[in-house]
Amino acid sequence: xxxxxIWPAWPLQGNDLMRLAVALLLAAVxxxxxxxxxxxxxxxxxxxxxxxxxPALLGWFGPExxxxxxxxxxxxxxxxxxxxGVRLDVRWFRANPWVLVSSASEAGLAFVLTYFLMRGMGYxxxxxxxxxxxAIGTSPSVVMRVAAELRAEGQVTxxxxxxxxxxxxxxxxxxxxxxxxxxxxxxxDWLVGVLHPVYLLAGSLIVGAALALAFxxxxxxxxxxxxxxxxxxxxxxxxxxxxxDMLRLPGMLAPLIxxxxxxxxxxxxxxxxxxxxxxxxxxxxxxFMLTGMSLVPGQVAAGGVAAVVLLVARVIGKSxxxxxxxxxxxxxxxxxxxLGLTLAPMSGMAFLLTEDIRVIYPAFGxxxxxxxxxxxxxxxxxxxxxxQWGLRIAGETRAGDK
Amino acid sequence: xxxxxxxxxxxxxxxVELELQLVNTHDYDLVGGAGDLLRALAKRQLPGDVxxxxxxSMIEMxxxxxxxxxxxxxxxxxxRDALVEAACRLNIGVCGGGxxxxxxxxxxxxxxxxxxxxxSELYGYLAKQFTIFGQHVHIGCPxxxxxxxxxxxxxxxxPHFIALSASSPFVQGADTGFQSAxxxxxxxxxxSGRLPFVETWAEFEAYFDKMTATxxxxxxxxxxxxIRPKPEYGTIEVRVMDTPLTVRRAAEIAAYIQAVSxxxxxxxxxxxxxxxxxxxxxxxxxxxxxxxxxxxxDPRSHEHRTVAEDVLATLASIEQHAIELDADExxxxxxxxxxxxxxxxxxxxxEYADARSLNEVVRRQCLRWKT
Numbered sequence: 072x073x074x075x076x077i078w079p080a081w082p083l084q085g086n087d088l089m090r091l092a093v094a095l096l097l098a099a100v101x102x103x104x105x106x107x108x109x110x111x112x113x114x115x116x117x118x119x120x121x122x123x124x125x126p127a128l129l130g131w132f133g134p135e136x137x138x139x140x141x142x143x144x145x146x147x148x149x150x151x152x153x154x155x156g157v158r159l160d161v162r163w164f165r166a167n168p169w170v171l172v173s174s175a176s177e178a179g180l181a182f183v184l185t186y187f188l189m190r191g192m193g194y195x196x197x198x199x200x201x202x203x204x205x206a207i208g209t210s211p212s213v214v215m216r217v218a219a220e221l222r223a224e225g226q227v228t229x230x231x232x233x234x235x236x237x238x239x240x241x242x243x244x245x246x247x248x249x250x251x252x253x254x255x256x257x258x259x260d261w262l263v264g265v266l267h268p269v270y271l272l273a274g275s276l277i278v279g280a281a282l283a284l285a286f287x288x289x290x291x292x293x294x295x296x297x298x299x300x301x302x303x304x305x306x307x308x309x310x311x312x313x314x315x316d317m318l319r320l321p322g323m324l325a326p327l328i329x330x331x332x333x334x335x336x337x338x339x340x341x342x343x344x345x346x347x348x349x350x351x352x353x354x355x356x357x358x359f360m361l362t363g364m365s366l367v368p369g370q371v372a373a374g375g376v377a378a379v380v381l382l383v384a385r386v387i388g389k390s391x392x393x394x395x396x397x398x399x400x401x402x403x404x405x406x407x408x409x410l411g412l413t414l415a416p417m418s419g420m421a422f423l424l425t426e427d428i429r430v431i432y433p434a435f436g437x438x439x440x441x442x443x444x445x446x447x448x449x450x451x452x453x454x455x456x457x458x459q460w461g462l463r464i465a466g467e468t469r470a471g472d473k
Numbered sequence: 474x475x476x477x478x479x480x481x482x483x484x485x486x487x488x489v490e491l492e493l494q495l496v497n498t499h500d501y502d503l504v505g506g507a508g509d510l511l512r513a514l515a516k517r518q519l520p521g522d523v524x525x526x527x528x529x530s531m532i533e534m535x536x537x538x539x540x541x542x543x544x545x546x547x548x549x550x551x552x553r554d555a556l557v558e559a560a561c562r563l564n565i566g567v568c569g570g571g572x573x574x575x576x577x578x579x580x581x582x583x584x585x586x587x588x589x590x591x592x593s594e595l596y597g598y599l600a601k602q603f604t605i606f607g608q609h610v611h612i613g614c615p616x617x618x619x620x621x622x623x624x625x626x627x628x629x630x631x632p633h634f635i636a637l638s639a640s641s642p643f644v645q646g647a648d649t650g651f652q653s654a655x656x657x658x659x660x661x662x663x664x665s666g667r668l669p670f671v672e673t674w675a676e677f678e679a680y681f682d683k684m685t686a687t688x689x690x691x692x693x694x695x696x697x698x699x700i701r702p703k704p705e706y707g708t709i710e711v712r713v714m715d716t717p718l719t720v721r722r723a724a725e726i727a728a729y730i731q732a733v734s735x736x737x738x739x740x741x742x743x744x745x746x747x748x749x750x751x752x753x754x755x756x757x758x759x760x761x762x763x764x765x766x767x768x769x770x771d772p773r774s775h776e777h778r779t780v781a782e783d784v785l786a787t788l789a790s791i792e793q794h795a796i797e798l799d800a801d802e803x804x805x806x807x808x809x810x811x812x813x814x815x816x817x818x819x820x821x822x823x824e825y826a827d828a829r830s831l832n833e834v835v836r837r838q839c840l841r842w843k844t
Contacts, residue, residue: 158499160564167562222580224497226509229564340500340832401513401563467505469580 090131091140094124095353098360112217112455114359118418119452121363132364142312144361147354148212148419149308149326152239153282155211156330157341158229159236169400170230174237177392177414178207182245184388185381192377197256198438201249205425205443206385208242209235210418210454216355217458225467227406231413231458234393236327239420243324246424247271253432274320279328282311286333304343321427323420359451362419366448374445382446386457389414406465413461416454421447476681476693479617479674482707483538485735485798487545488611489727490535491716492526493556494573494838496566501835503530503576503604506565507584513559520548523556527589528581528604532556532567538613542728542803549720557843568838569723570821571606571641571655571715574831578602578645599662605655606716608638610727611708612734617674619738624668624700624709625745626737627730628753631699631713632760632769633787636780637807638714638726639764640817643831652764652818653715656757664690665697670747677702699757713757718817718841721806728803732795733787739794748772765814784811 098120105116124131137144164171182203189199214235218228247268255264285307293299308326315322333341390411397407425443429436462468497504507529514523521536534556536548553567560567581601583593593600614620639652651657659665671677684690693701699713711730717723736742749772759767765781788795788808795804810816824834 160498163564166564224502225505226563229497229499338498338836340830340836342500342830342832401509403508403512406509466582469582 087136087139094120094132094360095356097124098356102356112220112459114213114216114220114355115452115455117356117359118363118455121360122366122448122451123363124360125364125366127366127368137361137365140357140361143354143357144419144423145312145322146305146308147358148423149312149322150304150354151212151215152323153308153326153330154343155215155232155236155239156327156332157334158232159327159331160334160338161331162335162338163233167400169396170233171237173230173393173396173400174234176396177234177389177411178238178241180388180392181385182207182388184384188381188384192380194438197249197253197435198442201246201428201435201439202381202442204242204245204249205421206381206417206446207238207245208417208420208424209238209389209414210416210420210450211235211239212355212358212420213416213418213454214413214458216359217455218462220470221459221462221468222470223462223467224469225465226402227410227413227465228462228467230393230402230410231461234410234414236331238414239323239327242420242424243321244268244272246428247321250428250431253435257432257435271320272324274318275315275324276328278311278315278318278320279325280332282307282325282329283332283336286329287337290337323423358419362422362447363451365422366444366451372445374441374443378442378445378449381442382449385446386411386415409461409465411461412464413458415450415457417447417450418454475685476678477704479614479620479702479704480707482613482615484613484615484619484738485731486613487539487541487727487731488536488706488708489539489545489549489723490533490609490611491549491569491720491723492531492533492606492608493716493842494568494570494606494835495530495532495560496568496573496835496839498564498566498836501566501832501839503573503581504565505529505582506560506563507532509563510556510559510565513563514555517555517559519555520551523552525584525586525589527584527592527600529584530573530576530581531584531604531606539727541731541799542724543799545727546721546724549724553720553842566836566839568835568842569606569640569716569718570817570835570838571639571653572644573604573606574643574821574834575646576604578604596662602658602661605641605658607655607712608714608716608723608726610711610714610730611703611706612711612731613706613708617677617702617704618672620702620707620709621668621672621674621677622745623734623737624702625670625672625749626743627700627709627711627734628667628745629749629772630730630733630787631711631753632756632767632780633784634711634714634726634730635757635760636764636767637729637784637810637816638717638722639761640715640718640821642818642821643825643834646831648822648825651762652816653761655715656713656761659697662697664695666699667750667753668696668698668701670745670750672745715817718820718838719844720842722817725803725806728795728798728800729807732791732798732800732804735794735798736791742790743773764816764818765811781811781814784808 098117101120102113102116105111106113126133185206186199186203189202251264251268255261289303293303393410394407421443495506507525524533526533534552539545578601581604583589635653641653641655644654700711703710752770752772760780767780769778769780769783788804795801824837
């Protein structure tokens, strides 16, 4: 009997770790190939690899595998949102309120166009509003990764980060309010309908403020730009995520709020630990790969044409919103148009918001998922390209095309 | 192209140009924002002018013709306020300082204008390396021969202007040990240095014609001299200073140059000689490297003293002229700096010792620029 515990079984039995490792390597290779041959952003390659290996094509991985690595997605997203939050300087809105107005206008137009298009296609009021709320969101992961890859810096990049951060906030808040409304409609319990969104938003605010406070205390003790800093930051974010999970709060709002509070209270430059990029990079590959894998072909196909029409309307809404307010907010027409294009990506966040709703209201979620997931499927591939083009048109890239 | 006529200008009037850094407010690296800022300022009525420079992270503000220190300070203050306000709306930081502490030259982009593209083609990486920030001061001259007299006479005081304005100790993320490392970048250009020793405009025209005949230069703009005549304005232009960290310091230095010029023009203490230039590059280097503590070799007596000592001696000689020009307040402030040795380069090194981060140093430069 001892034999079987010391010698390998023959033939060798594959395990989950092996599958994950192979998947990561394939995604990395695919990202590199896409960057070199097609000159597209690497993240497109990661998503493509995820789609190939996922249920859509090869079927190596299914949605059930994803729950095991959900923590990787959550941590990657939390890191990106925290970093995005630190780039959101609310003092800018006081100096130039038109930036805030243009944010409201692009988010509002995207919502309104998506909503009425959904209604026109015969969907229910609740479904139209939910899709509209999710369509407001611009994927922070795509935006930040592509901007980092192109080393973009300038007026359009800066506004892209700010509008993206605000869109995350609008999208989460609005979709939680809609969930509250659903408590009222589906259960007739309007008290919960009011209290639940209030709990989610106030809870996120409090946890975000606590994270900001903890970060500032630790910043005094550690030089956060050295190796030690990376460990501290990872630990802090993991702690926050576990807390959010225990409290059943959304994972997306608190890190973003924490980042913005830190930037507001301490305007010193916040530099990320040197090794943060490397470790974060692995998580980001995983993030895109896993989002790609989560697309189930049946659902994507069911969303189909409606999703494509909605996407076009959404991009028109967002572009019109920023172009209309371009001149007063200090952008040239070319810059504003480029900015509109870069706001296109949708990705992991839309997926997570849909999942959150599906857990509470499975039947409603089943109607919602096909539409949102096919929008995500298209934009997983085209979104990064839109950001790349937009930033090039704006002339703000510093890598690759000197 | 022939050399232009030397225009008329009122003697001893002033003009100040400052090249400024545009940085982001996230990590305080340079950011391409000149186009955005110029668009934002296009409708503003301002004294003087705001212009683009070689790369799109630089912007130049220049006063109109100023009478004296107060006038220059007012105009610079108005220009600065307008610039800071517009930059704030765009979430861009503006600051002084002769170099950006940690920018990478290869990240810079040439500002989209034919002349800058031409220069970039010609000079290659030197053009991007030229993302350095200087102060230029124009002094009005009654005629071209006086302009040449003043240019040669002022050359003796170049180390003063360098040491008092020095604000570029950090380059590409490291402390260079220099107080003004910026001027090392200027030296890389083939037509940098000093103007040839000619005392009359006729001789200068002859020199200019010979140079254009070689095809090496087309206009005065091609000379990157430390002091050069600017015939179209009827001025000479002193170009060795780093952009100081505040407009007040910039106005003080301009007023000092004005007062020295008045003394030179009115009293004619000595006639310039070609041999005065024997110690020129040595003195210039000492001022760049060691600032006010650098060695200054007197071109006539060959006596060695510190730059600070020579500044203080000069301030004593020109006192009456400074009072005439209402520049005495400015000269006193500069005397303080000469005595204490704390110029802007020392201020920046102090900030770095405190913050241990060049990013944070640049942020503090932005705060200081607003004062």
